[in-house]
Amino acid sequence: xxxxxxxxxxxxxxxxxPFDKKKPLIIxxxxxxxxxMTWVLQTRYFAFHGYSVLALxxxxxxxxxxxxxxxxxxxxxxxxxxxxxxGYKEASLVGHSQGCLITIECxxxxxxxxxxxxxxxxxxxxxxxxxxxxxxxxxxxxxxxLMMDWAHGPAGxxxxxxxxxxYHINTGGMLAKSxxxxxxxxxxxxxxxxxxxxxxxxxxxxxxxxxxxxxxxxMCPVKEGxxxxxxxxxxxxxxxxxxxxxxxLEEADRVLKVLKLFITTNYPSK
Amino acid sequence: MSDKTKKGTDxxxxxxxxxxxxxxxxxxxxxxxxxxxxxxxTSYLFDDVDHAAALFNLERGGHIYSRISNPTVGVLEExxxxxxxxxxxxxxxxxxxxxxxxxMTLCEAGDHLVVSSQLYGxxxxxxxxxxxxxxxxCTFVKPRDTEGFKKxxxxxxxxxxxxxxxxxxxELMNMPExxxxxxxxxxxxxxDATYQTPYLCKPFEHGADIVVHSLTKWMAGHGSSMAGILxxxxxxxxxxxxxxxxxTKPYEGYHGLSFAEEFGPTAFTMKxxxxxxxxxxxxxxxxxxxxxxxxxxxxxxxxxxxxxNAEEMVKYLLGHESVAWVSHPSVPDHPDHELAKKxxxxxxxxxxAFGIKGGKxxxxxxxxxxxxxxxxxxVGDTRTLVIHPASGTHSQMDEATLKFxxxxxxxxxxxxxxxxxxxxKNDFEIGFRAARKPRLVSNQ
Numbered sequence: 001x002x003x004x005x006x007x008x009x010x011x012x013x014x015x016x017x018p019f020d021k022k023k024p025l026i027i028x029x030x031x032x033x034x035x036x037m038t039w040v041l042q043t044r045y046f047a048f049h050g051y052s053v054l055a056l057x058x059x060x061x062x063x064x065x066x067x068x069x070x071x072x073x074x075x076x077x078x079x080x081x082x083x084x085x086x087g088y089k090e091a092s093l094v095g096h097s098q099g100c101l102i103t104i105e106c107x108x109x110x111x112x113x114x115x116x117x118x119x120x121x122x123x124x125x126x127x128x129x130x131x132x133x134x135x136x137x138x139x140x141x142x143x144x145x146l147m148m149d150w151a152h153g154p155a156g157x158x159x160x161x162x163x164x165x166x167y168h169i170n171t172g173g174m175l176a177k178s179x180x181x182x183x184x185x186x187x188x189x190x191x192x193x194x195x196x197x198x199x200x201x202x203x204x205x206x207x208x209x210x211x212x213x214x215x216x217x218x219m220c221p222v223k224e225g226x227x228x229x230x231x232x233x234x235x236x237x238x239x240x241x242x243x244x245x246x247x248x249l250e251e252a253d254r255v256l257k258v259l260k261l262f263i264t265t266n267y268p269s270k
Numbered sequence: 271m272s273d274k275t276k277k278g279t280d281x282x283x284x285x286x287x288x289x290x291x292x293x294x295x296x297x298x299x300x301x302x303x304x305x306x307x308x309x310x311x312t313s314y315l316f317d318d319v320d321h322a323a324a325l326f327n328l329e330r331g332g333h334i335y336s337r338i339s340n341p342t343v344g345v346l347e348e349x350x351x352x353x354x355x356x357x358x359x360x361x362x363x364x365x366x367x368x369x370x371x372x373x374m375t376l377c378e379a380g381d382h383l384v385v386s387s388q389l390y391g392x393x394x395x396x397x398x399x400x401x402x403x404x405x406x407x408c409t410f411v412k413p414r415d416t417e418g419f420k421k422x423x424x425x426x427x428x429x430x431x432x433x434x435x436x437x438x439x440x441e442l443m444n445m446p447e448x449x450x451x452x453x454x455x456x457x458x459x460x461x462d463a464t465y466q467t468p469y470l471c472k473p474f475e476h477g478a479d480i481v482v483h484s485l486t487k488w489m490a491g492h493g494s495s496m497a498g499i500l501x502x503x504x505x506x507x508x509x510x511x512x513x514x515x516x517x518t519k520p521y522e523g524y525h526g527l528s529f530a531e532e533f534g535p536t537a538f539t540m541k542x543x544x545x546x547x548x549x550x551x552x553x554x555x556x557x558x559x560x561x562x563x564x565x566x567x568x569x570x571x572x573x574x575x576x577x578x579n580a581e582e583m584v585k586y587l588l589g590h591e592s593v594a595w596v597s598h599p600s601v602p603d604h605p606d607h608e609l610a611k612k613x614x615x616x617x618x619x620x621x622x623a624f625g626i627k628g629g630k631x632x633x634x635x636x637x638x639x640x641x642x643x644x645x646x647x648x649v650g651d652t653r654t655l656v657i658h659p660a661s662g663t664h665s666q667m668d669e670a671t672l673k674f675x676x677x678x679x680x681x682x683x684x685x686x687x688x689x690x691x692x693x694x695k696n697d698f699e700i701g702f703r704a705a706r707k708p709r710l711v712s713n714q
Contacts, residue, residue, distance in 0.1 A: 159292075
């Protein structure tokens, strides 16, 4: 569906069901340079099982208008504006990679609004590889190739997509190239690199939190994810073997199973 | 950027020959079986009612019924998608069903397509005679008439279709230029790249949006199994205009799903599977998928030999007294020689068309007398194949259509195999001697 936030048009997938304000809201926040489509194997389930879902395209990404926001802090405030714009007083947040930084910061800033937090491939800080950052800021498509290489574990490199016929790395690469690299991916990378408040923000989080990590994640390794989780009171951690950073696609069923149990327990649909 | 930096920033994703052997398959998820298992089953157990509903609603990935998807077929689909540089693929029971499914996913009654005139005879008949029965009309344009493709586009045109190298005359479409024409009109370019395989050309790198193959040919390569596939490039924006409502508007068949919004770069394949395989059902058998996978494992090795043998045969035919003309993109005076160098850098393919002196009678005598070359209606076998198109593959065309498709009665279509090149030449000498005989008799 499309709606306006701060005067700009925003697109969000509602998981294939009409948006219904009577149902509890789950907001999904994608990673650097990507779009709402990374969440297709989680959002549709929740949309068909009692929740209202918004898998967002961040400003300047996918089908959303406006320009990419330049800092994680601005993105966190923007998520808060999204909740207001769709007429909700609270929401459950799910983030992947950069989306984790955004949702951590948002939860710390708006503690009364956010009811549960689910992090996938998250860390307290995501310093960027300087070469990758330079490639993206030069608009070089190699940045996408490199990101897809590092972001995928065996499923990405050999194949084995949960949806028959889909090929991981090329699909992810095409999503990251759907808008100009300089104006999306590069801005996101720079925002991640600049963000230093993750660990402090994590200490302020007092809501049920889940971290899903993967053993073959080169971008946000397990030890970094655990370091973050240790700072969040009562945080749960689930580690997936033989899987890379794109766990939400590489091991979509496992992720959904864990996420389903966590959200339905801590933020049940009536 | 220094060379050292450049070297360090190259992605380490697997290359073509490795993907040919491994893509789409993980042994540890299949009982450690090193070879891809053949899942000879019609259907798949649901964990519970909720799981079943989730699969039917496209909430989760997985298999329901082998008409829609099958794990062995799925490995083949991912493997071909990886080799083509595509986002997704859907395998079908034959190349023709891949084309039909592509058209039916793209078009509705009242729509129009612009189509290259030089196509396999069965494809010509699909576009000329069968699709109009579904309310889909086509305008044929000669493959070298790039501007003609632009002129033929109408308000209701939904795509441009062609074989990159036309069957059987070896005329090339200028794919980069024709893709620009298609994209300026907001429609996709669909390319049948059966003759090339992704080893010789990756059409997505030259502007194509959807690629179709008859996998029966070089991809499987051994003349054993029928199969087809459509592959999606993932770069076409279905939402840029209002030409594709079945891709962009809520679809009643899946609770109001918009394929373009939900699946983006894989939307076309998702729709072709969810709607096309459900409603038409031209599914590929797991056994045939496995046979094709065996072929793909040696694709690059075979294609190198096919192409080197073809170039030898071109030289041999060009110097032969019984040959009137030879058409192959490797011939310097072939009108598309330069374009072929650009589009087919790894080899110009193994299909040769040549004219035999003495016309139709000589052609019949040649085909009836070769012993090693097989006379049959296929191409891309490991074995050398010959046919006389005017009386075989294209025999259902009338005289005017034959002429428009660039076919002549003296034409012989040769699919060069990977036998020893001397044996192929020796066999052709027998055929040419027999072809000359009737004329020698009549001259006496």
